[in-house]
Amino acid sequence: MKIGIIGQGYVGLTISAFSGSFFQVIGFDSNQRIVDQLNSGLSHIEGVESNAIQKLIKDGRYKATSDGRDISNVDIVVIAVPTPLTTDRKPDLTYIDAACRTIGENIRNPILVINESTSFPGTLRNFIKPAIEKYSNNLVAHMYAISPERVDPGRGDFNQKNTPRLYAGLTPEASTLTQEFYSKFCDNLVEVSSPEVAEAAKLFENTFRQVNIALVNEFAQIAHSLGISVYETLDAANTKPYGFMKFTPSAGVGGHCIPVDPTYLAAVAEEHGAPATFIRRANEVNLEMSKYVVDRVQADNGGSLKGKSVLVVGVAYKPNVADVRETAAELVIEHLRSRGAVVSWHDNVVGLWKGERSAPLTSADIVVVVTMHDSVNAADVKASAPYVFDTTGKIDGVHGL
Numbered sequence: 301m302k303i304g305i306i307g308q309g310y311v312g313l314t315i316s317a318f319s320g321s322f323f324q325v326i327g328f329d330s331n332q333r334i335v336d337q338l339n340s341g342l343s344h345i346e347g348v349e350s351n352a353i354q355k356l357i358k359d360g361r362y363k364a365t366s367d368g369r370d371i372s373n374v375d376i377v378v379i380a381v382p383t384p385l386t387t388d389r390k391p392d393l394t395y396i397d398a399a400c401r402t403i404g405e406n407i408r409n410p411i412l413v414i415n416e417s418t419s420f421p422g423t424l425r426n427f428i429k430p431a432i433e434k435y436s437n438n439l440v441a442h443m444y445a446i447s448p449e450r451v452d453p454g455r456g457d458f459n460q461k462n463t464p465r466l467y468a469g470l471t472p473e474a475s476t477l478t479q480e481f482y483s484k485f486c487d488n489l490v491e492v493s494s495p496e497v498a499e500a501a502k503l504f505e506n507t508f509r510q511v512n513i514a515l516v517n518e519f520a521q522i523a524h525s526l527g528i529s530v531y532e533t534l535d536a537a538n539t540k541p542y543g544f545m546k547f548t549p550s551a552g553v554g555g556h557c558i559p560v561d562p563t564y565l566a567a568v569a570e571e572h573g574a575p576a577t578f579i580r581r582a583n584e585v586n587l588e589m590s591k592y593v594v595d596r597v598q599a600d601n602g603g604s605l606k607g608k609s610v611l612v613v614g615v616a617y618k619p620n621v622a623d624v625r626e627t628a629a630e631l632v633i634e635h636l637r638s639r640g641a642v643v644s645w646h647d648n649v650v651g652l653w654k655g656e657r658s659a660p661l662t663s664a665d666i667v668v669v670v671t672m673h674d675s676v677n678a679a680d681v682k683a684s685a686p687y688v689f690d691t692t693g694k695i696d697g698v699h700g701l
């Protein structure tokens with residue numbers, strides 16, 4: 301069987317690498333630079349090794365392309381394109397629409413279309429299917445299914461094989477084929493009764509995390525005002541063997557999922573007249589953390605940051621990845637600069653970001669740690685400034701949440 305995977309980013313390339321052992325894979329991406337890089341055997345995604353891509357290419361099992369005609373004779377197509385928010389923070393389905401156009405205009409025989417991109421309930425039935433039908437002039441009756449992606453880039457213990465995968469087809473035939481496809485490289489497939497349940501479950505998983513992170517971020521502020529350690533209190537609560545799950549405070553949430561997916565759920569809830577006040581407020585609390593951190597740093601440093609050199613350590617949204625999407629570091633830097641601080645950042649995993657290069661981990665007046673990669677040495681961070689504020693809780697004996 302030949303599989304077309306639209307989008308060769310974190311999700312699409314990961315699926316390409318896993319499914320390439322069993323199927324012939326065509327990785328379609330609209331970014332020519334990524335296509336060229338992949339065809340030369342270089343992976344741009346943590347967790348997908350370049351030598352795995354090289355082996356697939358050598359065995360004739362993988363090819364990247366930006367030409368839609370190359371997916372015209374696939375048996376299954378998987379959609380793995382971005383689903384961000386618009387500038388007014390509404391669901392942005394333009395990438396999904398473009399993927400539907402590629403499918404509709406190029407695939408003339410009926411196949412199975414699986415969506416892995418995260419979106420609100422009803423996207424498969426009411427957006428993807430009609431869009432593909434429109435772009436193919438209603439000439440082809442495809443089968444449709446959803447299987448939301450749960451990949452956690454950079455994670456070693458859970459991967460495509462051992463992470464349970466939800467799925468549902470619009471028809472029983474679509475469900476059966478979807479099960480057959482994923483069962484080749486995933487051990488635990490969980491069928492749900494409708495695509496809407498699978499779509500909603502994915503959003504709820506990430507909303508659960510967003511709300512709990514907001515709760516612990518608010519609690520960090522409460523603990524500080526009470527003069528107690530938030531970390532010791534959380535560890536104490538975590539001795540309860542049931543009914544508690546530990547989340548840790550931070551400068552905010554980043555990445556493509558936690559700051560974005562709950563807003564998809566809130567938007568569709570409000571469209572249906574259901575309140576999403578909790579979700580909206582959690583988002584605000586997480587966004588406000590960057591200001592809280594900078595307020596604390598300013599208060600500790602004589603009430604003014606004007607002219608002070610501040611080094612922000614870690615600008616990726618989480619440890620050991622180069623992903624800076626929605627990173628809390630961006631807001632921290634904005635707040636610092638708006639108060640007159642002279643800001644640089646150190647992150648050797650990211651290297652280059654917004655036209656600026658990672659600065660060396662050397663002397664500054666103030667260091668604010670937003671993300672600690674494993675490659676960063678705590679002693680080096682401590683030695684780099686007389687005042688260090690750590691938002692990660694990983695460095696002992698410095699200021700922090």
Ligand SMILES: NC(=O)c1ccc[n+]([C@@H]2O[C@H](COP(=O)([O-])OP(=O)(O)OC[C@H]3O[C@@H](n4cnc5c(N)ncnc54)[C@H](O)[C@@H]3O)[C@@H](O)[C@H]2O)c1
Pocket residue numbers: 306307308309310311312328329330331334380381382383395398399402416417418419449450451452453556557
């Ligand atoms: N990254 C994660 O950890 C993760 C986890 C679970 C779910 N998801 C979801 O998976 C989806 C994809 O996310 P990602 O992290 O892989 O994004 P990404 O930005 O890493 O990759 C998306 C790729 O799609 C390409 N692309 C954009 N429009 C295209 C088009 N019309 N045709 C072909 N290629 C196109 C981009 O060039 C890019 O290479 C999103 O809905 C996201 O919410 C992501």
